[in-house]
Amino acid sequence: MSEFNSVVGVTGLNATDNPGPGISVIRTLRAHPDFKGKIVGLAYDPLDPGLYPTDLIDSAYLMPFPSQGVNPLRQRLKYIKKVSNLSLVIPTLDSELSAFISLESELKEMGIRLFLPTKEQFDMRSKIRLAEICEKADLDFPRTKIISDAEVLYQLSEEIPLPYVLKGIFYGASVVQSIEEAVAAFYRTTAQWGLPVIIQEFLEGEEYDIVAVGDGLGHIVGALPMKKTFLTDKGKGWAGVTVKDPRLLEITEKFCRTTKWRGPCEVEVLKTRDERYYLIEINPRFPAWTYLCAGAGQNLPFAVAQLAMGMDPTPLPEYKIGTMFVRISLEQIVRIETLEEIISKGEIHYR
Amino acid sequence: MDTNTLERLKDLAISESGFLFDPYSGATFTVNNTGKFILQLLMEGKVIEEIEPALRKRFEIGDEDLRSDIYEFVNLLKENHFLPNGFTP
Numbered sequence: 009m010s011e012f013n014s015v016v017g018v019t020g021l022n023a024t025d026n027p028g029p030g031i032s033v034i035r036t037l038r039a040h041p042d043f044k045g046k047i048v049g050l051a052y053d054p055l056d057p058g059l060y061p062t063d064l065i066d067s068a069y070l071m072p073f074p075s076q077g078v079n080p081l082r083q084r085l086k087y088i089k090k091v092s093n094l095s096l097v098i099p100t101l102d103s104e105l106s107a108f109i110s111l112e113s114e115l116k117e118m119g120i121r122l123f124l125p126t127k128e129q130f131d132m133r134s135k136i137r138l139a140e141i142c143e144k145a146d147l148d149f150p151r152t153k154i155i156s157d158a159e160v161l162y163q164l165s166e167e168i169p170l171p172y173v174l175k176g177i178f179y180g181a182s183v184v185q186s187i188e189e190a191v192a193a194f195y196r197t198t199a200q201w202g203l204p205v206i207i208q209e210f211l212e213g214e215e216y217d218i219v220a221v222g223d224g225l226g227h228i229v230g231a232l233p234m235k236k237t238f239l240t241d242k243g244k245g246w247a248g249v250t251v252k253d254p255r256l257l258e259i260t261e262k263f264c265r266t267t268k269w270r271g272p273c274e275v276e277v278l279k280t281r282d283e284r285y286y287l288i289e290i291n292p293r294f295p296a297w298t299y300l301c302a303g304a305g306q307n308l309p310f311a312v313a314q315l316a317m318g319m320d321p322t323p324l325p326e327y328k329i330g331t332m333f334v335r336i337s338l339e340q341i342v343r344i345e346t347l348e349e350i351i352s353k354g355e356i357h358y359r
Numbered sequence: 360m361d362t363n364t365l366e367r368l369k370d371l372a373i374s375e376s377g378f379l380f381d382p383y384s385g386a387t388f389t390v391n392n393t394g395k396f397i398l399q400l401l402m403e404g405k406v407i408e409e410i411e412p413a414l415r416k417r418f419e420i421g422d423e424d425l426r427s428d429i430y431e432f433v434n435l436l437k438e439n440h441f442l443p444n445g446f447t448p
Contacts, residue, residue: 214384214440235385252370252382281444329382330372 011044015093016313017085017120019071020100020293021051021058025337026242029100031058032298033309038064039302040310042322048092054350060340067092067357070350074104081107082114089118091355096121096316098272098309100293102178105130123316124271125222125292132267133290135175135206141290145266147259148286150278151209158194161187164207173208176201183210208288213280215288216251218260219295221308222269223315230306230324231260234297238334245297247334250304250327255285263290272312297333304331364446368402371441384440393418397432407448 016037020028030049037043049068051059059068069088072080081104088094097120099108108115109130112122125133132141142149151168155161164172165187174190175181176197184190197205220231233256236245260275274291294309301308304327311321349356372380377395379388390398396417400410411425429448436442 237385237387249380249385251385283443330380 010042010319012040012042012310012313012317013045014095014313014317015046015048017048017050017088017094017097018100019050019097019104021049021056021068022053023057025240026244027296027335028056028058029294029296029298031061031064032296033098033100033294034058034064035299036302036307036309037313039299040307043310043313045095045313046092048088048094050088050097054347057340059350059356060342060346062358066359068350068355070354074101074107078107078111082111085111085115085120086118089120092357094120096123096313098294098312098316099124102291102293105292121316121318123312125267125269125273129267129269130292133273133292135177135289136204138287138290141263141266142287145262147262148284150211150286150288153207154204155194155207156204158191161190161194161207164190168207168209171210173210175206175208177204177206211278211280211286213278213286216253216256216277216279217245217248217295217297218256218275218277219272219298219301219308220260220264220269220275221272221311221315222264222267224268224270226265226268228261228264229311229315229321230301230308230327231257232301232304232306232308232327233257233260234300237332245335247332248297248300249332250300250329252329255279259285259287263287272308297335300331300333301327303333304328364443365402365404368398368442371398371402373398379441381441386440388439388441394432397429398436401433401448405448410448 018030018034020030022028023031034047046066049058049065050071051068052071052073071084099105108122109124109127136154139149139152153168171183171185173181174184174193178201180197182193184193194205216233216235218231218233221229223229233251233253234248235251236248238247240246256277259277263275272294274295276289278286278288306324306327314321370382377390379390397410400413410429414425433448437444
């Protein structure tokens with residue numbers, strides 16, 4: 009086995025009660041015996057918790073917000089390349105992916121690699137186009153309607169009976185029981201996330217999530233299905249366990265084959281009591297529970313790092329069924345000088 | 360018992376202390392010695408006509424109605440997704 013010595017930038021360091029995936033991805037990379045590289049944390053807020061664990065990151069930089077567009081991002085990455093010799097970035101937040109995808113070829117010229125879906129793949133898996141993919145891939149999908157006008161809700165019940173799920177274009181989902189609730193949820197959701205909203209058939213069942221990496225040619229490099237066993241009040245998984253269910257892997261394979269998915273993704277599947285499987289969402293990035301990969305024997309972030317650098321990924325073994333994670337919250341002690349350095353310089357170097 | 364159910368039952372991980380893990384659903388459960396014994400018989404593909412006398416013999420049970428207790432236990436396993444809905448021992 010060959011050592012991996014590159015400098016890897018990872019975003020999503022907001023390890024809060026609704027954690028970004030960054031820390032989980034970093035811990036997984038570090039857990040690989042061949043990882044001898046450095047980790048650069050890329051954060052958006054001086055109080056992002058992932059800026060402070062000195063055992064996990066070698067240095068860190070504050071980044072311009074995705075809403076500022078691609079130019080500030082390009083400039084910042086150019087600077088980080090110069091100072092820290094950044095070789096690749098694993099972006100982990102939905103909101104920044106578009107900008108990274110559009111810069112991929114420029115960054116490659118700069119010597120910064122990515123392993124992400126193409127713009128077309130990224131758009132295809134969006135909530136408003138997922139039904140299309142499911143049809144192509146012959147996968148079950150809840151009945152869905154995209155709407156931009158609250159009036160439509162009054163005529164919807166024939167197509168999708170109440171109760172149904174009303175989802176924001178990027179985030180947020182509410183189960184609504186009546187037209188009145190639906191109208192309220194429509195305005196609440198559009199005020200936060202804009203138009204359109206997604207109306208989806210409400211299905212009762214158990215949710216399963218699969219973290220996977222597609223090679224961009226239609227194959228999966230690895231995939232790990234998990235059942236959340238404890239949820240927070242925000243519905244985020246606080247504990248989970250790897251499960252054995254060939255159907256979940258089959259769905260993931262079909263999705264990757266149909267889209268020729270390149271890079272990491274999280275596939276969300278609902279299994280109903282009558283054993284039907286519905287693909288409900290694709291997140292185009294690693295999830296916050298990625299560290300389960302390290303415990304279950306399939307180090308997917310390391311595979312992504314290898315692929316980004318043009319290396320063949322080390323063959324992954326079968327994952328271990330019954331591997332559990334239980335998340336924990338910790339207080340990190342931080343010297344005020346450290347915070348000062350991050351705020352005043354926008355960067356910090358621990359080693 | 361159909362082969363799928365039997366295969367699924369055989370995949371259940373059950374510890375000495377009666378801790379049960381279903382690798383398909385990720386569910387966990389704890390059963391007592393009697394439950395563990397019934398489960399082991401189910402995993403061997405045994406039907407109710409074989410389970411009932413085996414249980415009587417093992418736990419020295421007299422004339423009580425065991426069959427309804429076995430069905431009740433099986434229903435509990437179904438409710439917790441360890442067995443498919445249509446399953447009957």
